[in-house]
Amino acid sequence: MLEGLPPNGATHVMRVDAPEREARSIADIIAESFDPAEVATSAFEIAVTAEDSPWAVEAYFGEEPDEDAIRELVALVSPDHAAAAVFSTLDKKDWVSASLEGLAPVAVGRFVVHGFHDRGIVGPHQIGIEIEAALAFGTGHHGTTKGCLAAIAAYGKKRRPARTLDVGTGTGVLAIAAGRLFHTPTVASDIDEVAVTTARANARANKAAPEIRFLHAPGLDAGAFGDMGPYDLIVANILLAPLKRIAKPLARLLAPGGTVVLSGLLPSHANAALAAYRAQGLRLVRRRTIEGWTTLELSRNADRPRR
Template sequence: MLEGLHPTSPTHLMRLETSERAARRVADIVSETFDPAETAVAAFEAPDGKIWLVEVFFREQPDEANVRELVRVAAGEAVAACLTFHAIESKDWVRTSLDGLKPVVAGRFTVYGSHDRDQVAVNAIPIEIEAALAFGTGHHGTTLGCLRAIDALAKRRRAFRPLDVGTGTGVLAIAAGLRHRVAVLASDIDQVSVAAARDNAVLNKARTYVHAIHAAGLKDARFRYGAPYDLVLANILPRPLVGLATDLVRLIAPGGTVVLSGIIPPHANMVISAYRTRGLRLVSRQEIEGWVTLTMQK
């Protein structure tokens, strides 16, 4: 799992080796406590399969005592005592985060790093995501859930006007563009993410499909120019999803589908209610690695 937009210039790293259960608890409390624009939280199984790793990247030097107290509350004194803190160069997290991660298969999609190009099946739709200061490698449960939803929806009907809100690395926009062979409008509040999405679209021969723009919210006129959208992807966080609900639903075509993720189970009903009261019905709910992906239809 991976939570938050990676800070543009991370300066410090917190690292923890522990059990899967403790790793998930620590990642959840840290991600809910700190601003996702200032920190990035990753929890994943180590390559040897024996332990789990938690890594938190900070834009500014953290209050170590405060972080330890949070971890103590979430996972106990012994786990908190195992935390280590390091000063890092601005790009060290990239290699740390991606080294050892295996290709991710989601339906017809395979998301992989450049070091795994030879491991992609011939009949797969390959998506190579290079190291970048943006969220979305496919290894997080939210991204994986969205990719599976895109693939499942494509088996039933083609999308002609997709929109990807909070695109990060652009992985979902690239997936929708390649799967449906149509142009996708992709937006992000973070300039670094927009640049990463554009670079990854070029890398994956999807430049003609992905149009990445810098925009906060959905009031920018460029969203209205492409509306209505018959497929909307929004892999962000519960509160922004609820806050955007009114504007987002207005952009969806009748019968259109929205895939929502970045949601932990206790917040799922809140998100469902926000969209259901605006005329959408729940089509499916899937949970991967403690994260919920919702598919709803207008």
């Protein structure tokens, strides 16, 4: 996944204030440079004066980080911000609330992804999904997650899938969104066992557990995927390399006339992912780019056989 899985008991934090574009870039480069089991990152807007609206980046480390190495990463985006980065130590009991501070709810279509502190803002016709940033990747604040939520919402305006598959579920936010919107069976998988445990707990907390079956599995070769398929809607929010690797087995799991949503892609990577899925008989329906990340929606004609 793109953002890290926050470590239990993380006590070391790096913070730097920067304009939105630089803040998002700094958060991404740190997240992509470390094992997600060891580092968590977030970029969020700071509520200040009307004349200025800066953002902040915070990175949480399970062990004391090499400050010079972190500054070198930040300098790839901005040398000035690298020099301004501040490192500190938090009490273990405080880091979770600190990671959530400043994270505003995210509204995409009918979905509102929020923390426990914003439960009251969900309207009567909206679907609230409560996800805490301290649990696993997928708080809804990343452009890849927003792109997938937008695709799920758009799909729901036209039809309801008999079955949905969420590959690389993270916190389970996309599976929960599908389960809450469609009320039909959903399968959610992840290579990370901790993510699966977290996602299952989130589904229970969001009253979506009856619709979702969670699988801890690398790739899509486990027999359970086929046993519960085919799927009318498949969402895979991962990265280019694994998206290309699973193109063939994923296409086999897709029902005739089904839709595939691919994300975790930089704009420069989108065509490579598209080529891999076109080779499996899928065609591009829509391309979204949100906050520097691209989401592809593809489909296969109803009369096209699975390979």
